[in-house]
Amino acid sequence: AISMDPPRIFHIVYTSGTTGKPKGCISSIQSLQHYLQVKNEVYGLEVIRQDDNETTVPVVLLASALSFDPCLHSFEEAVRVRKGALGRDHPQVVVSLVKVEITLLLLTRLEDSLWIFREALTVRKHAMEDLHPSTARIYNNIGCVHVEFQELKEARGAFEAALDIQRNALVHEPESGPLLFGAGATLQNLGYLYRKRGMYTKAAMVLREALSVS
Numbered sequence: 363a364i365s366m367d368p369p370r371i372f373h374i375v376y377t378s379g380t381t382g383k384p385k386g387c388i389s390s391i392q393s394l395q396h397y398l399q400v401k402n403e404v405y406g407l408e409v410i411r412q413d414d415n416e417t418t419v420p421v422v423l424l425a426s427a428l429s430f431d432p433c434l435h436s437f438e439e440a441v442r443v444r445k446g447a448l449g450r451d452h453p454q455v456v457v458s459l460v461k462v463e464i465t466l467l468l469l470t471r472l473e474d475s476l477w478i479f480r481e482a483l484t485v486r487k488h489a490m491e492d493l494h495p496s497t498a499r500i501y502n503n504i505g506c507v508h509v510e511f512q513e514l515k516e517a518r519g520a521f522e523a524a525l526d527i528q529r530n531a532l533v534h535e536p537e538s539g540p541l542l543f544g545a546g547a548t549l550q551n552l553g554y555l556y557r558k559r560g561m562y563t564k565a566a567m568v569l570r571e572a573l574s575v576s
Contacts, residue, residue, distance in 0.1 A: 375433075434469065437461040456486045456496075463503060467510075476507045495541060498527035502548050509551075514559055521552040546575045 372394045374386045440458040448454055459482035466475035483500045490496065505520030528545040535541055549572035556565035 434462065434465045437465055451485055451488045453486070453489045456482050456489065459485065460500070460503075467503070467507065470510075472507055472510050476504065476511075479504045479507065493527050493530055495527060495531045495544065498524040498531075498544060498548065501527070502544070502551060505551060505555075509555065509558075514555060517555055518552070521548055521555065524548045525552065542575050546572045549575065 370391050372389050372391045374388050376386045437458055441455060441462060444452065444455045444458055459478055463475050463478045463482060466472075466478060479500060483497065483504070486494065486497050486500060501520045501524035505517045505524065508514070508517035508520060525545065525548050528541060528548060531541050532538070532545060549568050553565045553569035553572060556562070556568060
């Protein structure tokens with residue numbers, strides 16, 4: 363049997379590495395129990411039901427992914443605080459916006475995610491420049507949301523915009539690992555999109571290019 367001692371590690375959540383080196387956050391069984399208790403109290407489900415033997419059985423509400431539901435509130439608060447302290451167009455605001463966007467995407471709140479992605483894109487262009495490599499990552503994420511909506515034309519436009527920026531950056535830094543990785547990821551997404559649309563020759567060409575830069 364699995365030990366349920368409160369200090370025992372329940373899981374480790376890793377960041378994506380989108381905004382820096384990936385980091386892991388350890389969550390204990392105790393923190394999970396506390397999260398479920400607080401969530402049930404918020405939704406008024408702390409009341410317990412009874413079975414045929416008159417013993418109590420706790421009711422647990424799982425309305426969304428355990429890892430991402432509480433994260434979203436923290437990231438949204440970070441956006442609010444950074445906007446107030448640094449200004450709406452500060453690059454650090456975009457860092458927090460990207461975290462909100464990705465969390466919304468993982469929670470399948472696609473319309474909200476797309477809206478925030480567009481806000482982040484506007485801020486990043488204003489704070490840096492249209493051709494900054496970090497702008498390409500946002501275009502790539504926007505393309506992924508459009509794919510989920512089956513908006514394939516819009517997805518292609520977003521992926522190609524990302525790729526144009528990445529290719530331009532690679533002209534100046536051809537050996538940059540992050541740039542090569544980003545371009546490879548965008549090319550894979552574009553290849554998947556071409557395959558989805560039945561454009562197999564283009565898909566093969568793009569995926570071969572992805573292999574060459576990865």
